[in-house]
Amino acid sequence: MANKKTMWITRTGVLLALLLALQWATLGTKAFAGQYITGSLVNCVLAVSALTAGLSSGLVIALLSPIFAYLLGIAPQLVVVPAIMAGNCALVLVLWAVGRGDAPMWRKAVAVVLAAVCKFVVLYLLVVQVICGVGASFLLGQSFFGAPVLLQPMIQALPLTFSWPQLITALIGGTLGVLVSRILDRAKA
Numbered sequence: 001m002a003n004k005k006t007m008w009i010t011r012t013g014v015l016l017a018l019l020l021a022l023q024w025a026t027l028g029t030k031a032f033a034g035q036y037i038t039g040s041l042v043n044c045v046l047a048v049s050a051l052t053a054g055l056s057s058g059l060v061i062a063l064l065s066p067i068f069a070y071l072l073g074i075a076p077q078l079v080v081v082p083a084i085m086a087g088n089c090a091l092v093l094v095l096w097a098v099g100r101g102d103a104p105m106w107r108k109a110v111a112v113v114l115a116a117v118c119k120f121v122v123l124y125l126l127v128v129q130v131i132c133g134v135g136a137s138f139l140l141g142q143s144f145f146g147a148p149v150l151l152q153p154m155i156q157a158l159p160l161t162f163s164w165p166q167l168i169t170a171l172i173g174g175t176l177g178v179l180v181s182r183i184l185d186r187a188k189a
Helices: 002-025 031-053 055-072 078-099 105-134 152-161 164-188
Strands: none
Touching: 002 031, 002 055, 031 055, 031 078, 031 105, 031 164, 055 078, 078 105, 078 164, 105 152, 105 164
């Protein structure tokens, strides 16, 4: 039992360190390309964690990733962090449920597509429809510890950031994650 717990802590810690290093290393990428590079790499780490380290590890990384992104200045506003957490958790849950273990490659491919669509839908609904839609009038002008919750320019920028690019980065990252997890599984054997 202690060995399993130690392995979980080690795997989760290594994947978190990798995630943070990748987020930090891609800080200098251009705004438009940066979303595709950073987002794809983050989704890759999420996929690897779900497929190799397990559901609980994947969920921990899914929840901590947007916090790191916000602290590094990658996530544009604090108000979107919970939405990103929910999208990441959707990706991890679907990948783990459909593609874990010795699932054949066709099933892992289906898992990637389903997970990417689920993440896209969650982020689109929460950010575009709720935060920038019905919640915008309430959130605009509010402050949290002296910082504005939502600024007018963000209401215009967030819908593009949290729509179709999320589907693309989840598909790229999920595909890379499946390939990396296969390599890691073979190395364990």
